Amino acid sequence: MEKMQFSREEKAQMVRKVQLYFSEELGQEIGGFDAEFLVDFFAGEIGPFFYNRGLYDAESAVTEKLAEISDLLLQLERPVNPGR
Structure with missing residues (x-):
């Protein structure tokens, strides 16, 4: 299966959602790079x-x-x- 490709806008939305989740649910701040890394991981492994x-x-x-x-x-x- 090919690697999932997302537009910049889609990726930015996903990164923001990960950051918001970490902030609201875990009480932790996560940077954009780390959030994008998690998005890529989940897209490849869980997607x-x-x-x-x-x-x-x-x-x-x-x-x-x-x-x-x-x-x-x-x-x-x-x-x-x-x-x-």
């Missing part, structure tokens, strides 16, 4: 779990919708008169 879960959820949603479409198509079936 694939979330990515795969998203794929499984998407597959499930698509499968469910395809079943609905199949049912709707079967409702359009017309009776056939045998022997004519």
